[in-house]
Amino acid sequence: MHGKSNTLTGAMANEVFDAVRTVLAVREYQDKPIPKDVLQLIAEAGRLTASGSNKQPWHFVFVTDRQKLQELGRLVRTGPYTAQAAAAIVVGAERDNPLAVSDVSRAIQSMILAAWAEGVGSNWTGFTGHDDVRDLVGLPDSFNVIAVLPLGYPKRKLGKGLKNRKPANEVYSAEKFGNPL
Numbered sequence: 001m002h003g004k005s006n007t008l009t010g011a012m013a014n015e016v017f018d019a020v021r022t023v024l025a026v027r028e029y030q031d032k033p034i035p036k037d038v039l040q041l042i043a044e045a046g047r048l049t050a051s052g053s054n055k056q057p058w059h060f061v062f063v064t065d066r067q068k069l070q071e072l073g074r075l076v077r078t079g080p081y082t083a084q085a086a087a088a089i090v091v092g093a094e095r096d097n098p099l100a101v102s103d104v105s106r107a108i109q110s111m112i113l114a115a116w117a118e119g120v121g122s123n124w125t126g127f128t129g130h131d132d133v134r135d136l137v138g139l140p141d142s143f144n145v146i147a148v149l150p151l152g153y154p155k156r157k158l159g160k161g162l163k164n165r166k167p168a169n170e171v172y173s174a175e176k177f178g179n180p181l
């Protein structure tokens, strides 16, 4: 598997691995709402994520209002396409918790993968310092906005599993750096 393929030949079916293998950053969305129960499932994936000392130093604000989505697309310069998304999650991390960024990043991945398994594409946009976004959704000052995650059904068919990644031998080793696994 040294960089040639994203699949593990001979591996048993593994839906979690498959989601990791195929998920991609989705930046173009269909004009189609996401059902409430799907948004709820994505929220639960975030809520159920583990965190350091189980502190759960996060809050996720789900936005579907078109005007607010447009405002999010304007405020986060690296994610203007949020304006066309069906929904977005504003992800807040508690400022006074030194592990919050790690915890929240893990919750973000849970939500991205849960969304993907429902056919909903998403992406991570922005990174810290968005007090304007925090104020837009009324998060208390004690939170730092770590990301805005636009959500939507992908507009285009995505090449499932075709990823641009470093080859395996550059990324992991057995026992000692450089020994192939």
Ligand SMILES: Cc1cc2nc3c(=O)[nH]c(=O)nc-3n(C[C@H](O)[C@H](O)[C@H](O)COP(=O)(O)O)c2cc1C
Residues within 6 Å of the ligand: 023, 024, 025, 026, 027, 078, 079, 123, 124, 125, 126, 127, 163, 164
């Ligand atoms: C921490 C982090 C921050 C990111 N920030 C942005 C961003 O601001 N705007 C954007 O369009 N994509 C952003 N991305 C998406 C990455 O660029 C993308 O996942 C990466 O290029 C790999 O592409 P793929 O997910 O389609 O395989 C971010 C991803 C991560 C993990």
